[in-house]
Amino acid sequence: MKERFDRRKKHVERRAQWFVMRLYSGDMTATDESELLGWLAEDPDHRQAYERLLHLRDLSGDLAGDKDIAALTKGALHARTRKRLDRRWIGLAAAVFLVAVTGVVTRTFLVSTDGTQILETALGDQQTFVLRDGSSATLNSGSRVLIDFDSLGRRILLDFGEIFLAVAKDPERTLTIRAGDHVVTALGTKFSVHLSGHRLEIAVAEGRVAVSDDNIRFPRQTEFLARFEAGSLILDAGSVARFEQDQQTVTEDSIAEVERLQSWRSGRVRFEDQTLMDVISEVNRYSRVKVLIEDSTIADLRISAVLNLDQVEMTGQVELLLSSLEDIHPIKVVRHPDRFVLIADRGTRRNRS
Secondary structure, three states: HHHHHHHHHHHHHHHHHHHHHHHOOOOOOOHHHHHHHHHHOOOOOOOOHHHHHHHHHHHOOOOOOOOHHHHHHHHHHHOOOOOOOHHHHHHHHHHHHHHHHHHOOOEEEEEEOOOOOOEEEOOOEEEEEEEOOEEEEOOOOOOEEEEEEEEOOOOEEEEEEEEEOOOOOOOOOEEEEEEOOOEEEEEEEEEEEEEOOOOOOOOOOEEEEEEOOOOOOOOOOHHHHHHHHOOOOEEEEOEEEEEOOOOOEEOOOOHHHHHHHHHHOOOOEEEEEEEEEHHHHHHHHOOOOOOOOOOOOOOOOOOEEEEOHHHHHHHHHHHHHHHHHHHHHHEEEEOOOOEEEEEEEEOOOOOOO
């Protein structure tokens, strides 16, 4: 039994490796892409193996600066225009990975002659872009999206990070965002979508959005809305939805929570009764000097605090925040030149009065 399992695993790995090699070579054809979509849909193990190899290849950077690969990338990007909708997103994902490997990414990157764009912000940067339909998109620190608008629809792929959208009305074209395993459709609205690993968070400030899994691959508006009327998730203003692996939580009538989650747009991040682990994870989204929790016994401490997003003084802001935590909680900060390390303060508790 184990030998059969190992053989199957090796077969899946080899198949995933073949698709990744085709993707990075710039020679992936429409037939290859169609075959890849079918193979990924057959088994969750296929998708997991494929995404793991993509992630490893993206992190390796072993082809950065290679002139031949840069030439292949340029050709592949132009070859992927004007494909049918289901194939286009595979092509765009390929463009993202190819651009990452060759090190060509800039803050705004035009990847095809039909107006498709890659928008990206650096660590600590927030920027607002006006889209072709008049909508505005604000990207939070360390985020990347692909924008693909045409006569059939308005599609956005959130590769990673966080986006806030104020959507312009267009009765002829639905605006959809694909993030991880979900598709979010704007129904005249202002909302944010935050994708971090397998965790997805959607906060609606105005209007409504509809959420489905990614089996609905950007269909026409009438078909899409008919499917949602059959029972998919509708989020009204003041709602927050969180998805993490197989877990789903929805909080309604919570404008205060929506405002807190979107407070980064005004230059600060507010934490209210959150775990230290969640607080530090959020701090590390903005700071070049990272904070580590070395002692698991303090990870679940409940924290309330404010971090000002002033990049000129970000290290000082983080230092101030951590010093405040030391004063209030049983936490000790060990300061290194390149990082802060948090451990439990097991000494005599300070006078907190």
